[in-house]
Amino acid sequence: MDESEVEAPKAKPRPIVRLGIFLISHSLLFSVFCCTAGLLTLLLLPLLAKNTYISENALMPGSANPMLSSQEVSEANRLVKSLTSLDLQPKGSGIESQRLIAEFMSNLGAEVNYQKFYPRSNQFHPLHFFSYPDSGTTWVNVSCSSHGVNTIGIIRAPRGDGKEAIVLVTPYNPLKIGPGEALSLGITYSVFSLLTQVTWLAKDIIWLVVDSRYGEYAAVDAWLRDYHMPVFSGLGSVNAETCYGSNVQNEPKENLLTERKIHDGFRRAGTMAAALVIKVADRSEHFEDSLSIYAEASNGQMPNLDLINIVNYLAVHRQGLRVKVEKIWSLLNCKWLLILGEILESLGHVARSLNPQWKFGIPAADYVEGIATLASSLYYQALGVPTGPHGAFRDYQVDAITLEISSRVALNNKAKRNDFLLRGGWLIEGVVRTVNNLLEKFHQSFFLYLLTSPSKFVSVGVYMIAFALLVAPLPMVAASLYAEAHNVDPSSGKEKSTPSVRTTDELGITLTSCKWLNAAKIVFVVHLWGAVVSLLPYFICQIPSCTPTTRFGIWVLLSIFSLLILYLILGSPFSHVNASQPRKRDWVLLKSVTISVAFIGLCLMSVINFATAEIGALLMVPMCLMAQPLKLDVKSRSLRSFSRLVCNLALGFIAFPPVTFFVLKGVFEGFGGIAVGDFWNWLESIWEWSSATYLYLGMVYLPCWVLCIQVLCHRC
Template sequence: MPHDEAQARDTYACRLARSLHNQVSTLLGNRLAHLPGRTTPPKSVHTTQLKMALAETVFRKVYKLGLVPKIIAKLPVLSLMLAVISVCWLLILPMDGQFRHTYISENALMPGQVNLYFRETEWNHVRGFRDEAAKWDFESASRSNPQLEGWLSDFGLKVSHHHDPQTNLSTMYALMHAPRGDNTEAMVLVAPYFTSDGQKNVGAMALAPALARYFARMSIWSKNIIVVFPQNGHTALRRWVDAYHTTLDVTAGSLEAAIVMEYPSEIDNFSFMEIVYEGLNGQLPNLDLLNVATTIARHENMQVSVQGTAPQNLHKNDYWTRLEVLARGILKLAVTGVNGKLHGCEAFSGWQIQALTIKAVGTGGPDITQFGRIVDSSFRSVNNLLEKFHQSFFFYLLLSPTHFVSIGTYLPSAAVIALLFVVSSIYAIARGVSAADFVASIGSVLALFFGIEAICLVGAISLQHIAISGTESSGAFYVITAALMLFTVLSSVGIFAVKAPRFSRPTSFLLLAFALYFIAMLIVTLLIVHFALAFCIGISAFPLTLVQDLITKTHGNTLVSMKARVKVVLCLIASSPVTMIVLLGYILDGGKTEGVLGLVQGLLSSWHEMQSWTWFVVALGWLPAWISVVVVCAFGDFTSLEKEKTE
């Protein structure tokens, strides 16, 4: 740090301490002068005098030791320490003693406490339905399937259709009214024609009518049952859920819970069951529903996987396996609804419906009727409830099918990141903004920032419109992705092409401080409702906090300044939302370009298709702050402070 700049900050700190001392003395004198007609001050005045004297002593000590400039100089170190603490906080959670075992909070659920009759007696029906389903042209059957409709009608279910004019898709669903119910509550069983991987969902299309036939013969139900056959678990199912709550005439009451089945295999056995539970915008189903499905699976001697746990790790319960599940869970929750690969449970988000997806994976293990018994027993447990799910957690992170951490345990990690950006914002103000400068410059800074915000809003809506209108063409997303990457690189590299600064020094530091503070407030806003997105944004944008120390060293043509310029460019590129989108696309799709294009397409069309607001959080929260830092680096004045006269 240059000597003149350090001396100037010392002088500024001294003036600040002296000003506080004068204010304290003046306040003390005024308080004593306004005591009418008293020769002996009251006890409260003596207490006030003591406090003021103590404050004066503290201020004198601070001034004498020069603590203010020393504290300001250590703020970058504090920011780095907070970043390390935040990451370490999550790394500690999978350790023994830091997590909790799952348990059933609602005693009325009683999973696995009844005899299940969906066994070998139903096997022939399942095989018969599967043989017929294997002959279908799934693409045309998803639009019209008279054979399936005839089966459901023969079982006594009321069949209806929902036609969506926007997608031109027709979704068939069947209602079974509960013999003991009052038609006010319902449970949903979903069997999409195509799985999230694009495979024909043959096994589920056989299980669904078999379960419908089985349910219709039982008189225990107090909640209606709806069986839905959408083309996919993405747009088609989401449109049906929205229409059910708005325009459909044939309904069966409030939807309490939903289970989506994915069983693409045409054979009787599978290896293990995977549970998918993430919802849109950070929503999760009540933990009791997951615990019910997991408990029933254990009773069936069935292995359960979450977050794509590899088969060889299903029996492990060590630190690294739990950490992998935790990391995958945070990443998947952050991009749920925008990665283009939806499993069906996401479609029920926003309507207070507890939903999960069960997937049959592999071959050679439990049989298909055991998979059906997961649905049977889960529906029986939900059928016991007299009210909505409310006892267990709605905010949690799973470490395994039987271990979790609650919101009070993991939330501080994101809160520490928000504090990190607040500290960096204070550091920027302390370095180059006085009280008078703040008053004089805050108006122009706010106008500039909201101008950037308006430009980002127009760009976000425009890109969304292009994505929606060009959904069938992958070429449009190639162009959009390439343009966004080019914009990021050119903006980061081109900041040093501007020769003459146009902002004053206070305006430069104040805009930088406001951008960092804006990210802090964004993280705080998302902290509870969408922890995963808040944490990912905070970690990804962390390099922005390093810019203000580096940018002051970029003036001149020395080797130090050249290295500083390279570091600033790298920090800007690394903290860009576009960079994180590209990296996530590669990571989530195993290093394939299609993963990046799919993530960009899903991000831009997610609001239109699924009402996921992730794109607008990125485009109107993270991106304006990043652009503001780029603008400050390009047009700001970060030259060394001139020596100021001491008073």
């Protein structure tokens, strides 16, 4: 036999290729396994949480005894009494309180200056997403009575070189100072007074007293903008005479002497190492003093975990405060979560009986509380809206948190006020002293994490497993559908033996290729429509005297109308290349392309805001995988088809963004007070803050939902 007639043995594909072919061939089983495993992994995150620890050894929290004494507390108490009495005066004004605070700062030897800023209304603008924090700022020429004034005091560190600083922020309303705001100013003043006397200070201290009449975040953001981007047009700084206008003529001589100590120019210190926003809650706790920590910033940004660990350690082990973080309270009463927690607790007992070193399982009550805290952390990160004025610092890559201290006694109890001021001052002093020990910026610990309690966290390396399992079936199912539409056996890569029509047009493009291009065109049109829908609120907001319900209705009508217009211009979704050819495989290609685009969108969103991608995958992945024409399930008349029909209808209804919002709002807050305009108000809260979640909803999630509905309604 001739050697040329002998067929050469075919080379076997690589193992990774064979694995991919196997998964594509068994995409249904792979999808069920991955989605189930992803959901279980998400529910098991409280069990996988680690105890928090200090990663940076140089911090050494609690290594020194507090130096704050009753002398500083008495001075702080005097400031509190002065502010309280000033607020009770019938003609008391914000100017007097700002002068009083500046006078107390000046008497300590600090560098004091005012910063005038004009209120900025947060309005939706489509070009401000992912832009620099200063973008979109429009200053309006308004009268002196309509601007805010921040008061800033700076202590120069005796052992520092002026290159680093720690910021203490206390928001208050100068027109009406509440007892909580007065006490927060008193606590910060006591620490500020101590820091003017110590010799160990290596970082400058900036005390920013924020005028919160126009919003705490806006005032802090205005100061940070001028701090990092100097303005030389006269709007970046203000002297006392300009601020207070004609009132200076009638002031006593001692007030005029105080004003001369105020610097006219904008004063700066070094690079900010950390920032603490200090607040005292007006409410009182029933059992013990507590400390609430707020850390979420814009687009899911979080401060370095070491900063939270420092505060938690000093508050619990030094001051005996109960540290709290936000949680979804309605989940604490979920019976199915309690049952799941009891099952996991029983499994933990069994595991420890087999091997005492197996530390699996936690008490059921701790599991439920961990789930409630985890859900809150995931929600606020996904929302992309800062939970306090500390979020303005994260826009400039400065680690910052908000500390809200609550007392177990009434704030007007003068007998307990000194003790409260002393404990709060010791806490702030300990945090400042710990950060003062830091030789570089926070970098050792985690920046991507979810909290399950103040002392437990889940790192990104753990909670990304749930997301990876949820999205893993998407490319496999897309490839399987593509192979099915082209009559290709995934296991062999060859065409199936069933006959198929392979007509070719003049350009040599096959019919199946044209169908793929038609599906891609439909997906492109729908996502282009999603971009149009995302821009519509900018124009709707220009309509005066409209209620949220009216604006929401206009938005829905314009969205439907724009979708019809795009389909008429760029082609109907039901158009195809050759009307005489069977259409039963058109929806398969459309579903394949839709799943591919959904996978790309989720992966891109995970880079911007992982929490948004995690929650989006919980809704989008089942909806995309189960979508199938309802007509096929009706014709089949089997139990499996009927189950799939019910699931598709339920997912299509629940996954619609407004319906999802109302269902979750009703589950967590009750269905009694739900209004149609609530969804519009919620959208406003995320687009005004330029949250990337808004773009995800408009340009990824909503188009994929429309495409899945189109698959369900396909006339196969």
